[in-house]
Amino acid sequence: MKKITIVLTLLVSMNTFAQINSEHLEIGDDAPIITGVDQFDNKINSTDLLKDNKIILIFYRGNWCPHCRKHLKTLEENLDALTEKGYAIVVVTPEKVEKTKETTKKLGSTFSILHDVDNSIMNNYKVAFEVNEKSVPNYFSATQKKLAEYNIENNNVLPVPATYIIDKTGKIEFVHYDPDYSKRFDVTELLD
Known part of the structure; x- marks a missing residue:
């Protein structure tokens, strides 16, 4: 009976994520430049940040997602230690600007959250996927x-909740990419 349950679980999991493209940027790839305005109205440019820091780039779906909130809360709790280790944090989401501000208020976040205006950052990092019945069969509605x-209106795109670490030369040195939205990179691993 256990074997049947395990097989069924695997099949459901495979079906849930089968329509999300698993092609994404890899370690050693050039990191696309990130530009935008964060929730504090600061202009963010990855080229400038990389002069003094490595970048931890995190893509999240929205503050409606409990896994995202938990991930961002852990990030905020460890922000000072990460900054001391030479990391700048940039978080990217398709959420509207007012929702990024809500997230900041709700979580007490002090790191930059960028509203990906036209999904270009998500597309450049190859984490964007269209939400439809094939890509999100279990929770589509x-x-x-x-x-x-x-x-924003008519934007039915989400990112795979991925984490990239970009070194000072602009190369990707670490990737966590998992179509299972519940699996996130634990930033505390960088502190060990």
């Missing part, structure tokens, strides 16, 4: 409602 509330 609920996810569609959240996108209508949190993303």
Whole structure:
């Protein structure tokens, strides 16, 4: 009976993520330049940040996602230690600007959150996927409602919740990319 349960679980998991493209940027690739305005109205440019820091780049779906909130809370709790180790933090989301401000207020976040205006950052890093019944078969209706509330009108795109670390030369030195939205990179591993 256990074997049947395990097989069924694997098949459901494979079906859930089968439509999300697993092609993404890899270690050693050039990191696309990131530009935008964060929730504090600061202009962010990765070229400038890389002069003095490595960048931890995190893509999240929205503050409607409990896994995202937990991940960002852990990030904020460890922000000082990460900064001391020479990391600048940039978080990217398709959420509207007002929702990024809500996230900041709700979580007490002090790191930069960029609203990906035209999904260009997500597309450049190859983490964007269209939310449809094939890519999100189990929660399509609920996810569609959240996108209508949190993303700009007619934007039914989400990122795979990925983490990239970019070194000072502009190369990707670490990638965590997992279509399973519940699996995130634990930033505390960088502190060991």
